[in-house]
Amino acid sequence: MRMWTYVVRRLLLIVPIILGVMTITFVLVSALPLDERFTAYLGVPPKGQSYAPTLAPGQGVCPANATQNCSNPYYHYALNKLGLNQGVWVQWGVWMYNSLTFNWGHVGNASDVVETVYPEAKGLPVTEVLGWFLPYTLELAALSLAIIMAVGIPLGNLSAVYRNRPVDQASRVMSFSGFALPTFLLGSLVLAAVLIGLGSLNGYHSYFCSTGTTFQDFTGSWPPAYCYASPDPTNLGYPSWLTAGYISHPTGFPTIDALIHGQWSLAGDTILRMILPALIIAYGTIALLLRFVRNSMLEVMNLDFVRTARAKGVPERTVVRRHAGRNSLNVTITVLGLTFASFVGGFPVVEYLFNLRGVGQLLAYSVITPIDIGLIFGTTLLFTFLVVGANLIVDVLYAYLDPRVRLG
Amino acid sequence: MSTPEPAAPDVYETSTRGPSFRQRMAPRIAQSKRTWYFLRRNGLAMAGLIILLLIAAVAIYALSTPLSYQYMTEYCATNGATCLVSPSVCTYPQGTVAPGPGCYQTPADFPSVIAPTWASLTQPGPLPLGSLSVDPPIQYFYNTYDGLLRGSDWSMLISLTIVGAGATIGLFLGAVSGYMGGVVDEGLMRLVDIFLSIPQLLFVIVVVTVLITLLPTSGTDFAAHIYLLIGGFLVTWWPFYARLVRGQVLVVREQKYVEAARASGASRGRIILRHIVPNSVYPVFIQMSLDVGTIPIIIGTIVFLGIRIFPSTYLPEWGTIAALSVFDLSAFWNSCQIAACVIPWWQLLFPGLALFLFAISVNFLADGLRDALDPRLRR
Numbered sequence: 056m057r058m059w060t061y062v063v064r065r066l067l068l069i070v071p072i073i074l075g076v077m078t079i080t081f082v083l084v085s086a087l088p089l090d091e092r093f094t095a096y097l098g099v100p101p102k103g104q105s106y107a108p109t110l111a112p113g114q115g116v117c118p119a120n121a122t123q124n125c126s127n128p129y130y131h132y133a134l135n136k137l138g139l140n141q142g143v144w145v146q147w148g149v150w151m152y153n154s155l156t157f158n159w160g161h162v163g164n165a166s167d168v169v170e171t172v173y174p175e176a177k178g179l180p181v182t183e184v185l186g187w188f189l190p191y192t193l194e195l196a197a198l199s200l201a202i203i204m205a206v207g208i209p210l211g212n213l214s215a216v217y218r219n220r221p222v223d224q225a226s227r228v229m230s231f232s233g234f235a236l237p238t239f240l241l242g243s244l245v246l247a248a249v250l251i252g253l254g255s256l257n258g259y260h261s262y263f264c265s266t267g268t269t270f271q272d273f274t275g276s277w278p279p280a281y282c283y284a285s286p287d288p289t290n291l292g293y294p295s296w297l298t299a300g301y302i303s304h305p306t307g308f309p310t311i312d313a314l315i316h317g318q319w320s321l322a323g324d325t326i327l328r329m330i331l332p333a334l335i336i337a338y339g340t341i342a343l344l345l346r347f348v349r350n351s352m353l354e355v356m357n358l359d360f361v362r363t364a365r366a367k368g369v370p371e372r373t374v375v376r377r378h379a380g381r382n383s384l385n386v387t388i389t390v391l392g393l394t395f396a397s398f399v400g401g402f403p404v405v406e407y408l409f410n411l412r413g414v415g416q417l418l419a420y421s422v423i424t425p426i427d428i429g430l431i432f433g434t435t436l437l438f439t440f441l442v443v444g445a446n447l448i449v450d451v452l453y454a455y456l457d458p459r460v461r462l463g
Numbered sequence: 464m465s466t467p468e469p470a471a472p473d474v475y476e477t478s479t480r481g482p483s484f485r486q487r488m489a490p491r492i493a494q495s496k497r498t499w500y501f502l503r504r505n506g507l508a509m510a511g512l513i514i515l516l517l518i519a520a521v522a523i524y525a526l527s528t529p530l531s532y533q534y535m536t537e538y539c540a541t542n543g544a545t546c547l548v549s550p551s552v553c554t555y556p557q558g559t560v561a562p563g564p565g566c567y568q569t570p571a572d573f574p575s576v577i578a579p580t581w582a583s584l585t586q587p588g589p590l591p592l593g594s595l596s597v598d599p600p601i602q603y604f605y606n607t608y609d610g611l612l613r614g615s616d617w618s619m620l621i622s623l624t625i626v627g628a629g630a631t632i633g634l635f636l637g638a639v640s641g642y643m644g645g646v647v648d649e650g651l652m653r654l655v656d657i658f659l660s661i662p663q664l665l666f667v668i669v670v671v672t673v674l675i676t677l678l679p680t681s682g683t684d685f686a687a688h689i690y691l692l693i694g695g696f697l698v699t700w701w702p703f704y705a706r707l708v709r710g711q712v713l714v715v716r717e718q719k720y721v722e723a724a725r726a727s728g729a730s731r732g733r734i735i736l737r738h739i740v741p742n743s744v745y746p747v748f749i750q751m752s753l754d755v756g757t758i759p760i761i762i763g764t765i766v767f768l769g770i771r772i773f774p775s776t777y778l779p780e781w782g783t784i785a786a787l788s789v790f791d792l793s794a795f796w797n798s799c800q801i802a803a804c805v806i807p808w809w810q811l812l813f814p815g816l817a818l819f820l821f822a823i824s825v826n827f828l829a830d831g832l833r834d835a836l837d838p839r840l841r842r
Contacts, residue, residue: 075657083673224507231830235822237760237782239767240815243789247811400664404764418665422672423769435669439661446660 061454069443076439077154080432081147087428093133095428096153096160099178104129154436157182160429167420168427181433185414189437190307191276192402192413195336196441198329199398200391202337203344208387210341211348215356216375223349230342238401242335242408246274249331274410276309276328277321332405340398344390351386355379385457392449396442414438501835508831514824522615593809607788607809611817613779618821621689621780622758625696626751632697633704634747638735640705641712651705658702667761671695672770692772696758707750711743718742745836752829756822758782763818781821784814 084092093106100106103115109124110117117125134140138149153159159181162169169177176184210230214223306312313322355361356379364378365371402415410416418434421427502508592607640651658666674691715721716739724734763782765772767789788810 071653072657072660075654076661079657079661083669086673086677088676227830228507231823231826232819234826235756235760235819237763237767237785237815237818239764239789240785240811240818244811244815396660396662397664399662403665403668403768407768418668419768422668424676424771426672426676431669431672435661435665438665442662443660 058455062451065447065450065454069447072443073440074151076436077151078147080154080435081150084150084428084432085146089139091428092137094161094163097133097136098161099164100129106130106133159185159433159436162430163425163427165425166427166430167423168417168430172416172420181429184417184430185433185437187307188412188414188417191309191411192406192415194308194310195329195333195402195406195411195413196395196398198326198333199336200395202333203341203394203398204391206337207341207344208348211345211387212352212375212380212383214345215349215352218353226345230345233338233340234342236339238335238339238404239408241338242332242405245331245335246408274328274408276410276412277325328409328411332409332411335405336398336401339401340394343394343397344387347390348383348387351383352379355383358382385453388449388453388456392446395445399438399442498832498835502831505831505834507827508834511824511827511831514820515828518615518821518824519619521612522619525612526616592813607784607813610779610784611781611814614781614784614817617779618759618781621693621762622755625693625700625758626754628693629697629700629754630704630747630751632701633706634708634740634744636701637705637708638712638740638743641709642716642731642735642739648709652709655702655705658699659706661699663699664761664764666699667696668765668768668770670698671765671772675770675772688772692762696761700754704747704750707746708743711746712739715739715742749829749833749836752825752832756825759785759818760822762786781814781818785818788814 090106094100105115105127106129107127108130110127111124112121113119116128131140138145162176162179162181162184164177173184210226214226217223305315309325310322313319313325361374361378364374369378402413403419404415405411406413406415407419414434414437417430421430421434502512592611636651640648671692674695675688678687678691721734721738724738729738759780759782761782762772762780763786766783766786772783
């Protein structure tokens with residue numbers, strides 16, 4: 056099979072997965088109360104109106120002298136709009152159409168998201184709000200992935216080569232403890248350690264912010280306003296080129312934008328603030344990669360061509376790196392896709408703890424009652440797309456590296 | 464002089480009753496002995512096993528002792544609301560609001576954080592592991608030791624139920640899928656693909672959130688909440704097992720004994736239940752033991768994110784206690800003048816340690832089992 060045929064076939068396999076995930080979200084949403092669904096997917100009703108099925112006399116369109124409750128036209132409009140007055144297949148069809156056209160509803164105006172953290176997001180389309188926060192999450196994901204690969208692959212090779220020796224045992228204990236330590240606990244411990252360390256070393260001044268004295272100085276995506284040389288009271292602590300507080304221009308990626316604007320220190324600060332969270336995310340998922348690299352290395356190390364290379368007198372270092380390492384790379388790449396799926400789950404906790412402006416933080420605040428349906432399901436779909444996309448890239452890469460996959 | 468060799472036991476002895484139970488189990492017993500031999504030589508696995516046995520002993524002790532739910536004790540209500548006490552250096556006179564000399568003070572929002580102590584005159588009982596500050600602030604302190612003791616059986620019960628039910632569903636769906644092949648296989652595996660493409664932790668969070676909203680908010684029906692929690696986990700849990708078992712069944716299906724069973728006219732159900740499932744169950748056990756340690760962590764994450772799974776936040780369950788212990792720590796640090804505050808190390812350490820030891824011991828044990836059961840990894 057040619058490479059592009061394989062890619063097309065792999066792309067076609069995604070279609071049922073996307074449709075299936077949307078169907079699952081449809082089933083879950085169908086379980087929720089009607090008025091919450093109306094608010095989430097049709098927006099807040101105009102002033103004085105409501106989505107209640109019937110109106111008491113004097114309420115909305117119902118005349119004050121009515122003898123009984125009137126039916127609410129808004130309710131019927133909403134029912135019709137979501138297809139809820141028709142069969143379940145029509146409802147499903149409307150849901151699928153809306154999901155596929157990125158019509159993912161609106162941010163509500165009662166949840167913690169708009170009450171405490173992002174008042175600007177109130178009533179806006181979910182896709183737009185997610186669009187503001189996605190770039191930061193992607194940068195965090197890229198940094199975590201880089202750390203995982205930089206540490207996991209050499210460590211896995213090392214523990215395969217020195218099998219059952221102290222190096223192997225130590226690396227396994229370390230990676231297992233990453234599995235066993237909940238992200239929320241590890242994050243809190245790291246924060247405590249940083250707090251104690253900074254507090255005792257230089258009088259609570261963080262290195263991010265030379266004038267800062269509090270906890271917020273080393274959490275958050277950007278330094279607070281008073282860390283700037285000339286604090287601007289109108290900006291809420293965000294770099295001046297961020298309009299409306301959150302929407303960043305021109306690319307949306309905070310580091311790249313800071314570089315474009317020539318603010319080197321800000322770019323450095325953004326990355327510096329990302330390192331601890333990225334380390335925590337990486338630590339939680341490195342065990343998976345480590346275990347697979349170790350096992351695939353162990354299998355490859357016993358194959359004939361490795362013995363041949365050794366017999367030829369190739370130095371052991373080269374055998375490990377060039378002969379065995381290259382051949383166990385295939386498995387490694389497959390596992391990276393899996394790793395991506397499992398570390399996406401760490402974002403809500405880490406972004407919540409470190410107060411980072413990413414999609415995970417949106418999710419963390421939207422699941423607290425009163426929940427924000429639009430954001431919850433929007434985030435679910437978005438993260439699923441990320442994982443499916445990562446798996447696609449991994450599979451194509453795998454097929455490119457190993458011709459047996461596309462030929463066989 | 465050579466002793467005559469003892470006659471080999473005739474495992475295939477033909478009689479009307481068939482082979483005895485011991486004869487039938489002989490290969491399994493031999494394999495178990497072999498597994499135990501390799502497991503015993505694996506230090507990490509043995510450490511995991513010992514820790515697990517200790518935890519099980521604690522759980523049995525907790526189940527068998529008629530402890531009342533005394534993990535929250537009225538203390539600060541009588542002694543004034545703000546008390547971060549290091550009892551060794553601090554006297555805290557009964558009935559007064561102001562702490563005595565040498566006492567640390569917490570911000571007003573964080574009462575009842577008490578350092579570990581065995582007993583003292585001013586306190587109603589020993590606090591070997593200290594107490595937690597909980598959010599929202601309550602007038603009582605949360606006795607970590609009693610909470611963890613009570614929680615050991617809850618944690619075990621919830622995780623074992625989820626893992627057991629999930630594995631059973633996955634086992635049978637996977638076995639059917641792998642054995643039947645064709646349309647059934649394709650359909651089931653596409654379904655599994657869909658479920659697996661949603662990040663697991665996220666999926667659990669979303670399902671539990673939706674399920675919780677279905678319950679009346681004022682309800683205190685404890686059992687209903689637990690059932691919903693278990694149901695929510697099950698929805699997201701079975702696909703892993705289904706895929707795992709299917710892969711194993713594809714291998715087992717081609718074995719000679721399955722062919723023999725088919726040739727002797729065994730029905731499909733009998734082949735799946737008696738021949739295929741028992742022989743593809745080992746990887747499932749390993750995965751189960753890994754998952755038992757993961758579930759309290761996930762429950763803790765859910766509680767940490769502020770989802771009200773339980774009618775009371777103070778349910779003694781290990782994940783919940785660990786989540787409680789870090790729940791509002793950042794607020795604590797923010798409101799606390801650092802030089803004047805004692806970092807409540809006991810609060811961070813003990814609940815987390817319990818959760819951590821549980822999870823890491825099952826990890827070690829599962830890894831050891833995998834090595835012992837898979838001959839390729841033993842080379």
